[in-house]
Amino acid sequence: MCYRRSCRRGFFGGGHDKKNVTLEDIAKGIREREYKRIVVMAGAGISTPSGIPDFRSPGSGLYNNLQKYNLPYAEAIFEINYFQYNPKPFFALAKELYPGNYRPNLTHYFIRLLHDKGQLLRMYTQNIDGLERMAGIPAKKLVEAHGTFATATCTVCLREFPGEDLRSDIMDGTVPHCSQCKGVIKPDIVFFGEQLPQNFFLYLTDFPMADLLIVMGTSLEVEPFASLSRAVRGSVSRLLINRDLVGPFAWGSSQHSDVAELGDVVSGVRKLANTLGWMPELEALMADESQKLRTRGTLTTVTELNCNERRIGSLI
Numbered sequence: 001m002c003y004r005r006s007c008r009r010g011f012f013g014g015g016h017d018k019k020n021v022t023l024e025d026i027a028k029g030i031r032e033r034e035y036k037r038i039v040v041m042a043g044a045g046i047s048t049p050s051g052i053p054d055f056r057s058p059g060s061g062l063y064n065n066l067q068k069y070n071l072p073y074a075e076a077i078f079e080i081n082y083f084q085y086n087p088k089p090f091f092a093l094a095k096e097l098y099p100g101n102y103r104p105n106l107t108h109y110f111i112r113l114l115h116d117k118g119q120l121l122r123m124y125t126q127n128i129d130g131l132e133r134m135a136g137i138p139a140k141k142l143v144e145a146h147g148t149f150a151t152a153t154c155t156v157c158l159r160e161f162p163g164e165d166l167r168s169d170i171m172d173g174t175v176p177h178c179s180q181c182k183g184v185i186k187p188d189i190v191f192f193g194e195q196l197p198q199n200f201f202l203y204l205t206d207f208p209m210a211d212l213l214i215v216m217g218t219s220l221e222v223e224p225f226a227s228l229s230r231a232v233r234g235s236v237s238r239l240l241i242n243r244d245l246v247g248p249f250a251w252g253s254s255q256h257s258d259v260a261e262l263g264d265v266v267s268g269v270r271k272l273a274n275t276l277g278w279m280p281e282l283e284a285l286m287a288d289e290s291q292k293l294r295t296r297g298t299l300t301t302v303t304e305l306n307c308n309e310r311r312i313g314s315l316i
């Protein structure tokens with residue numbers, strides 16, 4: 001098994017006659033549209049370059065910065081029982097993470113470009129920062145495995161709200177309440193012990209159909225998300241772009257022609273984009289979208305008093 005920082009060999013082809021798959025092979029397959037049903041799995045590592053604290057990194061992790069909320073223990077912020085007792089710490093965190101405070105980076109836009117080219121089957125993300133939507137990846141192409149701030153539900157009468165309805169309360173540091181029953185409205189973030197979003201189960205059809213799996217910026221430690229990396233067909237290549245070898249890439253398997261691009265995630269994605277010859281297009285897309293986000297950011301403050309649904313949908 002190859003542990004070089006930039007590994008150009010497939011890990012698991014040893015002993016077989018088949019040629020080991022390389023990053024160049026994967027790029028060729030994408031460029032020549034051999035891969036048309038690409039599934040992407042992503043975790044916190046794609047959002048840290050946007051400045052979002054990694055929930056799971058000791059020292060720099062969000063959990064270490066929660067002391068000011070006087071939680072009995074850090075994980076309580078995502079526990080439904082604690083939320084019902086005291087929702088304020090969660091909403092303080094929500095204010096920090098609410099869509100609009102951070103911007104997507106090259107990694108998000110690379111996935112958007114895969115979508116624009118009609119080759120993204122689905123993106124499965126563990127992130128709740130909304131940067132995928134902000135990068136223009138349509139909601140129907142996303143499985144937000146740990147939920148989203150884009151929608152919210154009353155904890156008492158279960159009435160559903162657009163996430164944007166909560167924005168002014170959250171930004172003011174006020175706990176949002178239902179206009180019907182006065183219950184607390186909770187963004188549709190998946191708390192510990194809560195059911196996964198219904199569309200998570202798209203994996204049952206997505207993964208067997210996938211012709212390429214790209215795994216990026218995740219420790220593959222949280223189940224059931226982690227197990228998805230093993231749900232593609234045995235002949236399907238898996239590309240890991242990550243700081244470390246994780247999940248099946250670390251354990252080894254003789255079934256797959258896998259490639260790992262280890263190191264900084266943005267650098268790995270940039271290398272893939274360069275190998276594809278997509279960098280100019282990616283940079284143009286980023287420039288365009290950044291300009292749109294700047295314009296929308298300005299308009300948001302103007303239209304807060306007079307929101308309309310269509311704009312809300314595009315903003316969150």
Ligand SMILES: [Zn+2]
Binds near residue numbers: 156
């Ligand atoms: Zn209600």
